[in-house]
Amino acid sequence: MNIVVGTMFIPAVTLFRVNMSTNIPTPISQWLYPIENVPSQMRLKENDFDTYEPKLGMSVSINPRATHALVGIQWLNTVLLFNYTTVALTLVALKNDGQETIGFGKNVAWLDDVTNSFAILANKYSISYAWISSQIYIYDSLLTNNSKPVSIIPNVEQPLLLSYYSYILINIISTPTSLLLFHDDGGIFIIYSAPKGYYASTIISDFPLNIPISSHVPCAPGTYKNVTGIVRCSLCPAGTKSDGTNATLTGCADCSTDAFCPAGSVTDSISNDMLDNIIQVVAYPKSPDISGLDDILFFTLFSIGSTPRCIVLSPIFWTLIITAVLLLITAITIVIKYCVNDSKANKIRRTYTTVFKRVDLIREGDMWAGGLATFAALVLCIACCVFSAKYYASYPIETAEPSTYTCDTSIRNAQFSTSLQSSAIPVSEEIQEMIDILNNQVVNLDIDFINTASNCTSNAGQLVFLSNGNSMPIALNPSCNTSNYIISYSALLPFREITVQLTISNLNAIGGLRIGLSAPGEKKSSTITLQDLNFSYTYYQTGRVLGHDIYSTLTLTKVINNTSPLASGDKEIFSGIWAGSFKMNYNSSFTLQSDYLTTAVDSTETRLTLVINEAPYYVLNEQSPIARLPEIVYHDFLFITTIIGMFVLIFVIVEVMILPCCSLLIRKCKRKSSDKYEDDNISHQSTASHSDSEKSQRHKHTHAPVIKQQTYF
Amino acid sequence: MFFLRVHILVSFVLGLCLGDVFSPNRDDLDIYGPLIAINDVILVAVNNYWSTILIEFLSDMDHINSDSDHFCSKDFDDELWYVYAVALGKNQSASNIFIVGEVADLEMSANLTGRTFVGVLSYTGSLTTINCDNLSLQYQFVENAFVHQEHLIMTTDPFGLVAYGFSNLFSFSYTAATNELIVHENSALTSELFMPFAVDYDGNQGIIAGFLPVNRTGRTYNKSLMI
Numbered sequence: 001m002n003i004v005v006g007t008m009f010i011p012a013v014t015l016f017r018v019n020m021s022t023n024i025p026t027p028i029s030q031w032l033y034p035i036e037n038v039p040s041q042m043r044l045k046e047n048d049f050d051t052y053e054p055k056l057g058m059s060v061s062i063n064p065r066a067t068h069a070l071v072g073i074q075w076l077n078t079v080l081l082f083n084y085t086t087v088a089l090t091l092v093a094l095k096n097d098g099q100e101t102i103g104f105g106k107n108v109a110w111l112d113d114v115t116n117s118f119a120i121l122a123n124k125y126s127i128s129y130a131w132i133s134s135q136i137y138i139y140d141s142l143l144t145n146n147s148k149p150v151s152i153i154p155n156v157e158q159p160l161l162l163s164y165y166s167y168i169l170i171n172i173i174s175t176p177t178s179l180l181l182f183h184d185d186g187g188i189f190i191i192y193s194a195p196k197g198y199y200a201s202t203i204i205s206d207f208p209l210n211i212p213i214s215s216h217v218p219c220a221p222g223t224y225k226n227v228t229g230i231v232r233c234s235l236c237p238a239g240t241k242s243d244g245t246n247a248t249l250t251g252c253a254d255c256s257t258d259a260f261c262p263a264g265s266v267t268d269s270i271s272n273d274m275l276d277n278i279i280q281v282v283a284y285p286k287s288p289d290i291s292g293l294d295d296i297l298f299f300t301l302f303s304i305g306s307t308p309r310c311i312v313l314s315p316i317f318w319t320l321i322i323t324a325v326l327l328l329i330t331a332i333t334i335v336i337k338y339c340v341n342d343s344k345a346n347k348i349r350r351t352y353t354t355v356f357k358r359v360d361l362i363r364e365g366d367m368w369a370g371g372l373a374t375f376a377a378l379v380l381c382i383a384c385c386v387f388s389a390k391y392y393a394s395y396p397i398e399t400a401e402p403s404t405y406t407c408d409t410s411i412r413n414a415q416f417s418t419s420l421q422s423s424a425i426p427v428s429e430e431i432q433e434m435i436d437i438l439n440n441q442v443v444n445l446d447i448d449f450i451n452t453a454s455n456c457t458s459n460a461g462q463l464v465f466l467s468n469g470n471s472m473p474i475a476l477n478p479s480c481n482t483s484n485y486i487i488s489y490s491a492l493l494p495f496r497e498i499t500v501q502l503t504i505s506n507l508n509a510i511g512g513l514r515i516g517l518s519a520p521g522e523k524k525s526s527t528i529t530l531q532d533l534n535f536s537y538t539y540y541q542t543g544r545v546l547g548h549d550i551y552s553t554l555t556l557t558k559v560i561n562n563t564s565p566l567a568s569g570d571k572e573i574f575s576g577i578w579a580g581s582f583k584m585n586y587n588s589s590f591t592l593q594s595d596y597l598t599t600a601v602d603s604t605e606t607r608l609t610l611v612i613n614e615a616p617y618y619v620l621n622e623q624s625p626i627a628r629l630p631e632i633v634y635h636d637f638l639f640i641t642t643i644i645g646m647f648v649l650i651f652v653i654v655e656v657m658i659l660p661c662c663s664l665l666i667r668k669c670k671r672k673s674s675d676k677y678e679d680d681n682i683s684h685q686s687t688a689s690h691s692d693s694e695k696s697q698r699h700k701h702t703h704a705p706v707i708k709q710q711t712y713f
Numbered sequence: 714m715f716f717l718r719v720h721i722l723v724s725f726v727l728g729l730c731l732g733d734v735f736s737p738n739r740d741d742l743d744i745y746g747p748l749i750a751i752n753d754v755i756l757v758a759v760n761n762y763w764s765t766i767l768i769e770f771l772s773d774m775d776h777i778n779s780d781s782d783h784f785c786s787k788d789f790d791d792e793l794w795y796v797y798a799v800a801l802g803k804n805q806s807a808s809n810i811f812i813v814g815e816v817a818d819l820e821m822s823a824n825l826t827g828r829t830f831v832g833v834l835s836y837t838g839s840l841t842t843i844n845c846d847n848l849s850l851q852y853q854f855v856e857n858a859f860v861h862q863e864h865l866i867m868t869t870d871p872f873g874l875v876a877y878g879f880s881n882l883f884s885f886s887y888t889a890a891t892n893e894l895i896v897h898e899n900s901a902l903t904s905e906l907f908m909p910f911a912v913d914y915d916g917n918q919g920i921i922a923g924f925l926p927v928n929r930t931g932r933t934y935n936k937s938l939m940i
Contacts, residue, residue, distance in 0.1 A: 012907070012925035017918045018877065023886035024897055025877055025919065035927060044924060049908045052863050054743040057910055058922040064871070064915035071911070071922045084918060170743045173751050176803070180751045184742055188749070188758065211756065211769055 009044040010035055011058070011073050013082065015089035029089035031082065033073070039099055041127070042076060055102060055129040059121075061174075065113040068092070070143070072105025072120065079105040079120055081143040093143045101125060101132060109174035111229060116142045119179055119230075120149075121172045134160075134169035136181070138231050151231040156507055156548070156604055157220070158191070158202045158232055164212075165189070179230055190214065191230045196250040199225055199233045218244065221453035222264040222509040222545075226250040235509060235596045238542050241265040244453060263593040264509030264545040266453045267485045275450070275512065275538045280531070281559055281579045284621040285397065287415040293627045293635045300387055300406055301380060301639075310407035315383030322379050326372040362647045370651060377647045381640045388632045395625045396563045396573075413566075417622045424616070430528070431560060434574045435618070437530045438558050439496075441578070443519040446536065447502055447608065448488045449546070451511030454504070456480035461489050461504040474500065496556065499611045506548075506606040509596075512540030515552060515610060517580060531577035539582075544590035550608045552584040558618035566625050579619070733821050735861050737761070737795050746798025746866050750810070754840065757810045759796045764789040766799075766810065766834055766850075770843050785845035787834055790852070793817045794830065797865045802873025808836035809873035809889045812852075813865060821861035829855040829862060831878060833889040853894035859883065864923070868914040879909045879921060 011033040016025045048056070059072040071080040081093040097104035103123030111117040117140045124132035137149035154160045160167075165187030173180045177193040190213045194200040200214035219225050221244030223233035236242050236252035239261050255261035255268035260275055290296055304314040311317050329352075336342075336349045356371030363370035387406060394400040395413040402409045421427070427435070445463075463478045464471040478491035489502060516536025523529050539552070556578045563573040627635070739761040742748055748759040756769040770783040789796070796814035813831045832852025838844045859882055867878040876887040881904060885896045909923040 007926045007928060009908070009924040009926050012923055014921045014923075015918060016921060018886075018914070023875060023877075023888070023895055025879075025884055025886075028918070032925065032927065046906075046926065049864070049924065052744050054741075056908075056924065057743075060911040060913040060920045060922050062913040062915045062920060067915075069913065069920045071920065073922070082920070084920070086918070089920075171747055171749060173747070173749065175751055175753050178751075180749065180756065182742070182749045182758075186742060186758070186760070188756070190751070190756070 007046065008035070008038075009046070009049065010038055011071075011076065013060075013069075013071050013080065013089065015082075015084050017086070028087060029084075031089050031091055033076070038076065042099075044075075053129075055125065057106065059105065059107045061108045061110050061118070063110045063113050063116065063118075066116060068116070068142070070108040070110065070118060070120075072108040074103050074106040074123065074125075077102050077104040079108060079143065093145050093147070095143055095145060095147055097122065102127060102129070103132075106170070107172045109172050109179065110176050111138070111174050111179065113176065115140065115227075117229065117231075118143070119172055119174065121169060123169065131168050134167060136169070136172060136179070140227075140231070153191075153230075154202075155232055157199055157217075158214070159604070160189070160202065177229070188212070192216075193229050194225070195228050196226055197224070200230045220244055220508050221266040222451075222511075224250060224252050235264040235545055235593050237593065238263045238265075241268050243267060260451060260511065260540070262451065262511045262540055262542050262545065264596070265451050265511055266508070267451060269484055270451055270486070270511075275514075275540060277538055278516065278534060278536045280533070280535045280577060284418045284561075285410075285412075285416050287417070288411065288626075291415050291626050293631060294639070296391070296411070296626070297384060297387070297635065297639050300411075301383055303407070305407040307407075313405065313407055315380055315387070318383070319376050319379045322376045323373075326376060329372065330369060361644060362651055367651075373647050373651065377643050380643045384636055384639050384643070388636050392566075392627065392629060392632050395566050396623055398561075398563070398575075413625050413627060414623050415626050419620050419622075420617045421620045422617050430572060430574055431562070431620070433524075434528055434530075434560050434576045435558060437522065437524055437528065438560075438576045438578065441496075441519050441522075441530060441533065443493055443496055443517045443533060443578075444490060445493050445500065445610075446488065446490045446514075446516040446518055447610075448486050448514035448516075448536075449504075449510045449512075449606075450486050450514060450538070450540070452485060452487060452506075453508040454487050454506050454510070455482045456487060458505065461502050463489070463491050463500060463502050465494065466499040466501065471501065478502070493612075497612060497614050499609065502608045502610070504606050505604055507604055510546035510606065512538055513546055513550065513552075513608070514538040515554065515582065517554075517556075517578070527571045527573050529573075529575040531575055533578055535580050537580070537582040539584055539586070539589070541586055541590045544586070544592050545596055546606070547589050547591045548606050550584070550589040550606070551611075552582060552589070552608070553611045553613070555581045555583070555613055555615055557581065557615040559621065560618060561621045561623065564622070564624035566628060568628065734818050735795070735815060735821050736817060739795065746813075748796065748799060750799045750801040752801050752803050755801060755808055755810065755836075757799055757801060757834075759799050759812065761795055764792045764794060766796075766812065768810070768834070768836070768848070770808075770836075770840060783843050785836075785843065785848055787845075787848050787850055790850065791816065798867045800867050800869040800873075800876055802869050802871050804871045808840075809869075810834040810836075811867060811869050811873070811876035811887065811889070813867040813876070813878050815862060815865070819861070824858040824860055826856050826858045827854040828859060829865070829880075831855070831867075831876065831885060831887040831894050833876070833887070833892070835889065851892045853887065853892060855883070855885065855894065855896050857883065857896050857898055864908045864910065866909050866912045866921075868912045868919060870914055870916045872916070877912070877914060877919070879912060881907055881909065 013031045014027050015029040016027050018025050056075050061070045067084050069082045069084060077097045077099065079095045080091060083090045083092050101124045103125040105120055106123045107121035109119045111119055120137045122135045122137050136153040138151040139147055140150045165183040166185040168184040169181055170184045171182035179191045181189040188211055189202065190211060191200045191202060192214050194216045198216040198218055201217040202214050204212055219233035222236055222242055224236055224242055225233040239255055240252035241255050241261060242252040243266055255265060258271055259268035260270040260272050261268050290299065301315045304311055304317050333349050336345045353368035356368035357365055359374050360367055360370035361374045390405045391413050394403055397412055397414055400412060403411045461478050461480060463474045465474050474491055474494060478489045481488045514536050517533055519533035521530045521532035558576060559579045560574060560576045565571060750757050754771060756771055758767045760767060766787045768785045793816050794814050795817045796812050798813050800811040811833050815829050819825055819828055830852050832850055834848060834850045836848050838847030862880040865880040867876055869876045874889060878885045883896050883898045885894055887894045906926045907923055909921050911922045913920055
């Protein structure tokens with residue numbers, strides 16, 4: 001039969017039944033692939049079928065119990081799921097794996113008629129049918145348009161026998177519980193269904209006589225399997241663990257609280273505290289807002305603060321206390337003078353007043369009240385001297401104790417500056433010496449794999465550095481220690497700016513990774529010190545497990561502290577350290593728990609690539625004292641005189657302004673009282689006005705000296 | 714082997730004179746139907762290069778790796794046979810292995826009888842103690858005259874009793890017990906233009922997948938296949 005030009009061939013799926021009496025198959029229903037869904041470059045013509053083209057191969061697998069059928073069309077990278085009855089064929093799902101390649105659905109096979117799990121041979125070929133890769137996708141439920149496989153073969157536990165067979169898989173057939181793999185060179189492998197708690201390992205120690213088959217291996221620590229089948233073991237979810245000692249367990253146990261228990265955990269004996277990063281450098285402090293010594297003295301001595309501690313440590317508080325006591329003494333003295341006729345008490349009063357007059361610095365010995373005020377001033381002066389002495393000693397910050405002598409414990413006799421300096425700019429001789437020492441420091445690389453069942457015996461690591469595309473060994477067997485499910489590798493680096501690769505044979509899940517550098521310090525001279533190096537950074541993701549190919553960068557930056565001397569003539573002090581800044585792409589270096597089973601990694605190695613480079617600048621921290629000794633002495637002297645002057649000023653204000661006002665008020669009050677008395681007696685004493693006037697004048701004269709006498713108390 | 718080479722040489726010369734002959738690449742395992750099948754009892758693989766059928770009895774898993782007591786092979790009756798596909802019943806208790814193929818070196822465009830063969834390799838012995846002498850091969854040729862079939866597929870019921878085959882020109886049913894082959898030419902399921910590539914059968918109903926020509930509007934040309 002000839003067909004017209006423009007005809008194209010599309011996939012067709014036909015349901016048929018067999019007449020049992022005649023054994024003749026007859027069609028029931030047919031489904032045609034939507035022509036609009038066939039890309040133009042994939043449309044087939046009659047001559048494409050002149051000879052059998054493997055790339056057009058299709059596959060069909062029926063699940064009779066569920067009356068479902070899987071149809072794989074590798075040419076269109078598509079797998080179809082149909083439901084069929086005695087009268088109809090219905091498309092349930094269409095799963096397409098993209099259009100860049102072909103080969104998805106080269107074969108399909110049901111694995112369990114009850115759970116509807118199935119396998120798809122998902123090869124990748126170019127459009128011209130050049131092979132790229134072979135994988136088997138395992139699904140645990142009916143196919144949907146967005147189904148994701150629960151497991152992919154090959155993986156670390158189920159690698160393909162590539163050392164014996166071709167890389168190319170061309171067929172998979174199920175029994176249905178077990179799966180037969182057929183390579184294009186005739187190689188055969190049977191993956192037998194494994195019971196709960198075990199997985200079907202395709203790792204075989206030697207090539208069998210006839211047909212290689214999988215073996216049942218207990219789930220690795222950190223994994224579990226609660227179904228029977230060929231799928232691999234699943235990672236324990238975050239918050240649960242499995243140490244792998246009891247293969248009959250089909251689940252994971254809960255971890256204790258506060259334990260580091262990410263996905264795939266082996267133990268809960270590692271606390272979260274153990275994951276803290278070790279950071280040796282802290283941000284250099286900012287210079288205080290007030291850097292003038294006068295201002296510092298003023299705000300320190302004349303502020304009280306709000307907390308009980310600040311109140312107790314406040315000099316002005318104690319000055320007020322002394323003032324209150326002095327006012328009390330003054331009140332007692334007045335009471336004794338005017339209300340107590342006891343001569344003995346008055347004698348004591350006179351003695352006190354004499355003594356206070358002697359110590360009067362305020363009014364130069366004129367007033368015993370000035371003597372009292374002198375004590376208040378003395379408290380402030382002593383506080384000023386004590387604060388100055390301690391403040392002077394609070395330098396540099398590296399050796400200074402917390403400033404417990406004042407309200408603000410962070411107050412220091414230091415001002416700071418931090419700057420980034422280009423390495424290309426010539427520096428002073430001292431800084432250059434410090435840089436040279438830093439450059440010559442030999443560092444040790446420390447790598448810990450955390451929460452893993454791996455150990456040094458079975459996971460010998462190999463550490464190499466990459467140079468011009470070649471791998472040069474650093475240490476064939478870097479020192480290895482295993483403790484508390486942490487496997488630690490350590491090796492001396494030949495140089496600092498380096499790209500190293502640590503490769504370990506590993507089949508177990510790894511929860512976290514810690515990378516650090518360490519090196520001993522050195523005191524080169526009294527003024528130049530190289531600090532001990534010991535910092536580390538921990539990578540972990542709660543819902544993820546460390547992948548098999550980890551990439552991290554570490555940027556090292558020199559940090560140089562330059563401390564100016566406190567005493568004039570002394571030398572500047574330098575200290576230096578390397579600061580590390582880690583970076584990692586978590587998405588590529590860690591595997592999601594949900595992706596762990598579907599990551600088609602067949603490598604049994606974990607490879608960490610660490611690039612250590614150096615920043616083209618260095619951090620220069622400079623510290624200098626706010627006040628040296630002469631400045632402090634000078635400012636203390638000024639401050640003490642200021643305090644005394646303040647008290648003098650207070651007394652002058654009292655004498656000149658307050659007391660005259662008080663005297664005036666008292667006189668006015670007295671006069672009103674006298675006028676009233678005179679009005680009441682005017683009829684009786686009308687003739688005595690002159691003498692009353694004289695009395696009144698005399699009263700005024702007698703009152704005046706009294707007020708004056710009060711003024712000088 | 715000498716005679717085989719002579720035969721191939723003669724066929725090649727004839728092919729040059731008369732037309733293309735069927736000369737499949739016997740090394741390529743990715744063409745035509747599946748050359749391997751498995752169920753819980755038997756694993757069978759067809760090796761067209763060596764003209765043999767390899768059988769591994771899987772009744773005792775422990776023996777698979779240790780010795781060859783469970784392994785048998787059966788040569789083709791004719792080295793010119795080229796087996797397209799092999800089929801096993803999924804749940805079979807009887808160990809019937811169906812094969813379908815074509816005789817090589819025949820002119821492809823010639824309508825010939827005895828070109829396509831269907832057969833069954835039956836094992837009638839004990840599955841615990843394997844005796845390869847209990848393997849017997851019986852087969853039938855398609856007696857109708859057909860040209861070469863480039864697309865020829867086969868399946869069987871779950872118990873491996875009857876095999877069903879489909880090409881774009883005919884379909885067939887082959888009963889193992891009676892060694893009876895029935896060919897259905899111009900059946901409702903076959904079409905000169907329908908290229909079958911895969912088939913599966915559950916004992917009552919089956920599914921065939923292939924390619925069908927359609928016009929620009931997506932309508933098929935073959936009315937018999939328009940359900």
